[in-house]
Structures are given as structure tokens and as C-alpha cells.
């Protein structure tokens with residue numbers, strides 16, 4: 001099995017890290033200056049139920065324009081991570097064709113009332129890359145945790161696999177069928193960590209201080225700089241591509257179901273049938289995963305069953 005994540009030590013130099021931070025400062029100044037036309041460049045996002053977890057500052061307007069070389073290097077890093085991992089994300093397309101879906105600075109303030117980023121996947125994103133911006137000792141907690149399947153409702157492992165070097169040292173030794181997990185606590189400033197976007201992940205609570213990471217999501221959909229969209233939504237087309245790359249990932253089928261039919265009775269009969277098939281495949285791939293089961297169930301209960309039945313009778 002390919003590694004869950006790849007760590008690139010010293011991916012950005014100290015000078016480049018400072019360059020990102022000064023871009024961030026000018027992006028913030030712009031947002032303040034044009035407060036009335038903020039266009040959602042700063043949002044407080046939360047993952048899963050609960051309150052706010054962190055602030056997201058979108059940098060797609062700034063990075064390409066003010067630091068094109070840095071932007072190019074981030075792409076090279078992503079391609080290097082891909083090669084090291086053997087994920088082969090641009091299989092069937094032009095090599096090196098990855099585009100940035102979003103470029104963001106994430107800021108987590110430590111404290112008891114802040115909700116952590118819960119287990120989630122990044123949808124149709126092919127690769128998510130975070131680069132550590134905070135200096136060592138400036139925060140506590142905040143490890144990036146990854147697992148290859150399972151839904152986050154399972155028990156925590158007694159021990160995490162610490163992956164020190166590029167690649168996953170312990171992947172090969174794990175018994176087949178067990179949930180692989182990794183925890184990356186010690187990212188030095190400028191270190192990057194990359195994983196396939198659908199690999200379930202979370203950031204552990206930041207207990208003290210402030211944690212800042214530059215996050216870039218790569219895919220083959222529209223580039224955020226040219227589209228102007230801070231983060232384009234999932235589409236069936238991009239989710240299909242991810243399914244093609246990792247046909248065994250149940251969560252991708254579940255998201256595909258949601259993307260094909262956001263709300264039964266779906267846009268047309270074909271979408272209803274395809275969404276039903278995707279939800280069923282999600283369950284077949286992970287029969288013990290309550291997320292897969294409940295997604296299928298709520299699709300059926302909310303009118304999906306009827307929409308699919310009508311579709312198959314050609315109504």
C-alpha cells in the first residue's frame with residue numbers, strides 16, 4: 001500500500017517562510033482596506049459539528065501575483081511528494097498537471113474553547129499539502145493525524161506510528177485490513193506534509209499558543225488563481241477521477257453520491273441512479289463504517305429511493 005503521507009523536511013527555506021508571512025500581512029491589510037468587498041477571503045471555518053475551529057485566509061490572489069517563483073516551487077514540492085509516495089495522481093493525464101484548488105493560511109489559536117479539526121477528507125482534492133509556518137515552541141498540540149479508512153468513531157490507537165522520514169516506515173509491516181494511522185507532531189518551520197486529499201485526517205487540538213500552516217490543495221479541476229474562486233466545490237467529474245485513482249476508498253463513493261445528487265429528487269433520473277449506485281458501493285467497500293451506512297440510509301429516506309425507482313422504470 002502506498003504511504004499515507006510524505007514529509008518533506010525543509011521544503012521552504014527560512015527566507016521563503018518569511019516571504020509567505022509577509023504575503024499574509026499584505027493579504028490581511030487588503031482585506032481590511034476593502035472590508036466591504038471582503039469577498040470571503042477570511043473565514044472562520046469549522047469541520048464537523050461544533051463551533052469555530054480556525055481562521056482561513058485565502059491567498060490565491062496574492063501568491064501568484066506577488067511570489068510566482070514560490071508558487072512554482074510549491075508545485076514542484078507537490079510533484080516531488082507524489083513521486084516519493086508513488087501515488088501517481090496525474091495517471092492518464094499530462095505529467096505535472098496539478099492545479100491549485102486553494103491556497104490558504106490556517107491559524108489556530110490554542111485554548112479550551114476552540115474546537116479541533118475533526119476527522120474529515122478534502123473531497124475531490126487529489127493532494128493536500130501543509131507547510132509549517134510557526135516557529136518551534138510557539139504552540140502545543142496541533143499534530144496532523146491521518147488514517148486510511150475507518151471513520152473517526154473508532155477507538156483511538158494506543159500508539160501512533162511516528163513517521164520520521166519521507167514515506168511510511170511502518171506501512172508494510174501492518175497486518176492487511178487494519179486501519180493505518182500516522183501522527184505528525186514535529187513539523188519544523190518550512191517542513192511540508194502531503195497526503196492524498198481523501199485520506200481521512202484531522203489536526204489535533206492546539207492547547208496553547210498559535211499554530212499557523214500554509215495549506216494548498218492540488219487537483220486537476222480549475223486553478224484558484226485563474227478562476228478567482230477561493231475553493232471551487234467538488235464536482236462528480238473530479239470525484240470520479242479520485243475514485244479512478246483509489247477505487248477502494250469508500251468515503252470517495254459517499255462524497256460522489258452527494259455530489260451527483262445533493263438533494264433528492266436529484267436533477268434528473270440518471271443522477272438519481274448513479275448517486276444510489278455510489279452510496280451502495282460506499283457501503284459495499286466498508287460494510288462496518290457507520291458513515292457509509294447512514295449516508296445511504298438518509299439518501300433513501302429523503303426521497304432517493306423513490307427517485308431511483310422512478311428512474312429505473314423510465315418515468
Ligand SMILES: O=C(O)CCC(=O)C(=O)O
Nearest residue numbers: 106122130144203213215
Ligand atoms: O491544519 C492542518 O494541518 C490540516 C488542515 C486541514 O485538514 C484542511 O484545511 O483541510
Ligand SMILES: [Fe+2]
Nearest residue numbers: 120121122128
Ligand atoms: Fe483537510
